């Protein structure tokens with residue numbers, strides 16, 4: 001991987017340069033929360049954040065979008081335009097989230113709508129420091145090696161700029177006035193100290209994370225699921241904010257005149273009441289307990305069986321936003337305590 005160095009005072013000029021490449025988005029603060037918004041000027045950007053409410057999945061699997069239009073003469077697929085979307089300030093956990101979406105949507109059977117959006121997207125990552133809800137050290141997603149075009153690690157006076165793709169390299173070549181490949185030994189040491197400092201700042205972890213898949217499997221009928229099911233509001237917030245949740249529904253919207261219509265995809269959530277409703281109005285997960293169990297067994301167990309890693313990237317959004325405190329920490333803790341009455345003795 002090619003690595004450059006950029007003085008911090010050149011960063012605004014770099015942002016101006018990439019703004020000429022397409023629609024630019026980045027982290028913006030509003031009402032005390034962060035979101036990825038379109039950027040008019042460098043001053044709008046605020047890189048001092050831990051998590052946006054919704055991650056960059058909104059560029060790839062928006063909550064609602066049309067896929068097909070039709071009338072009596074035929075049908076046409078609806079794709080986004082060719083204009084690139086550039087998103088700056090993406091953190092390692094969210095880039096891992098995109099890698100998981102890529103695996104699902106660009107595997108053996110490619111999703112053409114996702115593929116078009118993904119090919120149009122330029123991802124410029126940015127380093128971060130954790131807050132109390134960040135869990136990415138537990139999930140091994142606190143660092144990232146692929147899935148981005150460029151990645152900026154912010155040190156005191158300069159950025160280390162990692163190149164992750166051909167698109168990223170083209171941008172770096174165009175920005176050569178701002179970049180140098182000369183990185184001194186002292187600067188490497190500064191980077192190592194930065195890593196150590198950051199690593200020491202993580203305060204939260206997912207309890208017994210290494211053993212969770214086995215615990216879920218062996219204690220599949222745990223009473224814990226009912227306890228959480230009782231509390232769950234079926235609001236769907238956890239799926240909306242989770243960077244790896246991607247289930248969608250497909251609906252046809254026919255005009256009142258019945259002459260034409262369109263088809264759209266709508267983000268769905270396995271925690272919502274109608275998620276498992278099938279033809280004939282049969283609902284094979286009618287209760288909150290079974291839906292919540294699906295959410296967590298899929299993330300923390302089933303995905304590992306298929307892909308060798310959980311589909312939780314430790315972003316902490318479920319910890320931050322579930323209104324009744326159901327999240328990867330509380331669920332893991334309860335599952336662990338259920339199989340080990342004295343967690344201090346049973347110290348996995």
Ligand code: SF4
Pocket residue numbers: 231232233234235236237238239271292321322323324325326
């Ligand atoms: S677990 Fe929390 S966020 Fe998810 S549906 Fe239930 S109440 Fe809502």
Ligand code: SF4
Pocket residue numbers: 135238241242243244299311312313314315316317318319327328
């Ligand atoms: S399960 Fe929670 S912590 Fe894990 S990726 Fe989803 S929102 Fe983030």
